[in-house]
Amino acid sequence: MGMRVRLDNGTQVRIRPIEPGDKPLLEVALGQLSDETIRRRFLAPKPRLTGTDLRYLTEVDGRDHYALVAVLADRPDVLVGVGRWIRDTERADRAEVAIVIGDGLQGHGLGTALGLALADAARERGVRSFTATMLAENTPAQRLFAVISHRLRVTHDGATDELVGDLAA
Ligand SMILES: CC(C)(COP(=O)(O)OP(=O)(O)OC[C@H]1O[C@@H](n2cnc3c(N)ncnc32)[C@H](O)[C@@H]1OP(=O)(O)O)[C@@H](O)C(=O)NCCC(=O)NCCS
Numbered sequence: 382m383g384m385r386v387r388l389d390n391g392t393q394v395r396i397r398p399i400e401p402g403d404k405p406l407l408e409v410a411l412g413q414l415s416d417e418t419i420r421r422r423f424l425a426p427k428p429r430l431t432g433t434d435l436r437y438l439t440e441v442d443g444r445d446h447y448a449l450v451a452v453l454a455d456r457p458d459v460l461v462g463v464g465r466w467i468r469d470t471e472r473a474d475r476a477e478v479a480i481v482i483g484d485g486l487q488g489h490g491l492g493t494a495l496g497l498a499l500a501d502a503a504r505e506r507g508v509r510s511f512t513a514t515m516l517a518e519n520t521p522a523q524r525l526f527a528v529i530s531h532r533l534r535v536t537h538d539g540a541t542d543e544l545v546g547d548l549a550a
Pocket residue numbers: 417418419421422478479480481482483486487488489490491492493494513514515519520521522524525528
């Protein structure tokens with residue numbers, strides 16, 4: 382199951398929905414992220430992942446919380462990217478999206494591939510726009526969000542930007 386993708390550096394990955402059994406893979410992958418990548422993803426220093434956190438991140442319902450992982454095609458036990466969206470509790474047609482790619486594979490198109498796949502799944506489940514909070518200086522994340530958005534609104538709030546992107550029909 383899943384979708385095979387070839388990155389622009391030749392690396393072959395497989396993108397598939399997250400599973401409860403991904404807890405150890407996710408824990409290892411998050412533990413290997415650089416401080417800078419952690420800061421960009423969580424807008425805070427390295428979080429201490431509790432068992433509750435890992436359950437929340439991997440035991441998703443696939444409807445209001447949807448998550449995809451990318452693993453190496455020839456090493457399916459190595460997780461190299463994860464992306465998710467969580468539906469807004471007040472506006473059911475909105476969801477907050479977040480993606481993180483392992484440092485060694487950033488900048489080769491994997492974030493874009495995950496973002497587009499997340500957007501497809503979102504549209505199928507009635508989500509019409511994605512929201513995200515990111516550092517204003519985070520050019521790759523800003524560009525990735527622009528690529529998956531049909532129409533984009535950005536609100537500046539100090540060092541961070543609030544983005545709302547309508548998904549293409
Ligand atoms: C942001 C992130 C998910 C993007 O994924 P990625 O696989 O590295 O990015 P891609 O290769 O798909 O490129 C996405 C865009 O950023 C641009 N980009 C990539 N690396 C870049 C860099 N170092 N400097 C400037 N632009 C860059 C790409 O050109 C592309 O834009 P384009 O389509 O307009 O050309 C990834 O870099 C990451 O995990 N960063 C740390 C965590 C984070 O910031 N998460 C997002 C918070 S919501």
